[in-house]
Amino acid sequence: DVKVTQSSRYLVKRTGEKVFLECVQDMDHENMFWYRQDPGLGLRLIYFSYDVKMKEKGDIPEGYSVSREKKERFSLILESASTNQTSMYLCASSSGGASGANVLTFGAGSRLTVL
Amino acid sequence: GQNIDQPTEMTATEGAIVQINCTYQTSGFNGLFWYQQHAGEAPTFLSYNVLDGLEEKGRFSSFLSRSKGYSYLLLKELQMKDSASYLCAVRDSNYQLIWGAGTKLIIKP
Numbered sequence: 273d274v275k276v277t278q279s280s281r282y283l284v285k286r287t288g289e290k291v292f293l294e295c296v297q298d299m300d301h302e303n304m305f306w307y308r309q310d311p312g313l314g315l316r317l318i319y320f321s322y323d324v325k326m327k328e329k330g331d332i333p334e335g336y337s338v339s340r341e342k343k344e345r346f347s348l349i350l351e352s353a354s355t356n357q358t359s360m361y362l363c364a365s366s367s368g369g370a371s372g373a374n375v376l377t378f379g380a381g382s383r384l385t386v387l
Numbered sequence: 388g389q390n391i392d393q394p395t396e397m398t399a400t401e402g403a404i405v406q407i408n409c410t411y412q413t414s415g416f417n418g419l420f421w422y423q424q425h426a427g428e429a430p431t432f433l434s435y436n437v438l439d440g441l442e443e444k445g446r447f448s449s450f451l452s453r454s455k456g457y458s459y460l461l462l463k464e465l466q467m468k469d470s471a472s473y474l475c476a477v478r479d480s481n482y483q484l485i486w487g488a489g490t491k492l493i494i495k496p
Binding site for chain 2: 276312381
């Protein structure tokens with residue numbers, strides 16, 4: 273069964289802390305994505321990557337950075353957590369190429385609370 | 388700006404049929420997706436439409452009209468396990484996904 277695994281389901285951090293959210297996929301997918309999901313809003317893209325060591329800003333990259341050192345792993349970093357970053361974070365992956373469906377496979381999510 | 392609209396919440400009865408609508412205004416169009424998300428779980432892919440018309444997959448069907456910027460997801464023979472949020476997403480001219488806020492579907496016995 274193909275999987276996207278997010279290392280932490282629930283995290284509680286303090287304002288100003290550095291936070292790492294890890295995501296690993298076992299489908300040999302080229303593309304990986306980080307979204308945040310907030311009530312009443314659609315998924316918002318933070319960063320994405322089409323290849324190892326490659327990253328592109330999404331719609332809301334401010335306050336976040338990412339790392340993709342290996343194809344299967346895509347990490348989201350909050351350099352200095354703030355309360356407005358309290359959210360559900362979803363990692364997703366898809367196979368490469370712009371044509372076709374390129375269906376996203378999502379991880380179960382990491383719910384981050386910043387106090 | 389780009390916008391996806393879908394109802395916030397719908398209620399239906401077990402065994403019945405429900406239609407969840409999605410209207411969109413985007414910069415270009417390269418496909419429309421429906422995902423299902425149970426509470427506390429990952430979204431999972433349901434359907435993909437890129438041409439006008441109806442795509443049927445078991446109890447679920449998805450319809451697209453590109454000229455009207457409109458899609459619907461039709462769920463037949465509703466089961467309690469269909470209680471979930473249903474997310475509509477459109478891929479724009481840059482092949483980026485624009486997401487609706489989701490429709491929470493409540494199934495009553």
